Amino acid sequence: MTHPTHPVLLARALPRRALLAAALAATAAGALATLPRRASAQAAPAAAGTPVEIWKDPSCGCCQDWVDHLRAHGFVPTVHETGNTAVRKRLGLPDRLGSCHTALVGGYLLEGHVPAADVQRLLREKPQALGLAVPGMPIGSPGMDGAIYRGRRDAYDVLLVARDGNTRVFTHYAAQAGKGAA
Incomplete structure (x- = not known):
């Protein structure tokens, strides 16, 4: 059996809890990925250049x-x-x-x-x-x-x-x- 990759097929293949956990993990990962950029932008001098x-x-x-x-x-x-x-x-x-x-x-x-x-x-x-x-x-x-x-x-x-x-x-x-x- 092939692994479903289309969002609709994936949703059917995963139980609701697993889908919710995956969505939360993706959201958290996305938010965490932006933290270093935000922190470094705030740490940079506002006057640079x-x-x-x-x-x-x-x-x-x-x-x-x-x-x-x-x-x-x-x-x-x-x-x-x-x-x-x-x-x-x-x-x-x-x-x-x-x-x-x-x-x-x-x-x-x-x-x-x-x-x-x-x-x-x-x-x-x-x-x-x-x-x-x-x-x-x-x-x-x-x-x-x-x-x-x-x-x-x-x-x-x-x-x-x-x-x-x-x-x-x-x-x-x-x-x-x-x-x-x-």
Whole structure:
């Protein structure tokens, strides 16, 4: 007798319990087969190969340190050494949120020393927004965290900027005393 391979013949040849067990096993095997791919996709950096376009002043060292921070986290920066005031205005960011460099990534604006982890979160969550801003130049933020500060970090907020210019806190970073601080 030949072994039935057609689904209808197979169903007739197997008792219901065996058929149910086979279906459950196939479903479980299919689900388990996808787990390693899902886990590795989640473990991969969200920024891997993500292009980011940056405008900064050519003489700004902290801006270059921020570019290096993004690069170290998998972003691929293209830098325009033309200053950022005109592009910030063109993109609609209010002056009160300004800082020393402006960037575009994934359709979002970045202003100032935004940590790469927050950029990755922004790209993952895709909120309806203009982008993220860290106004001013807070000590301890990426690019403002050089050896001269000895590990000190001032408290600062990464702001989610709505298209109308309103903001809300996206991430808060608490102050942290540096080495040798009293």
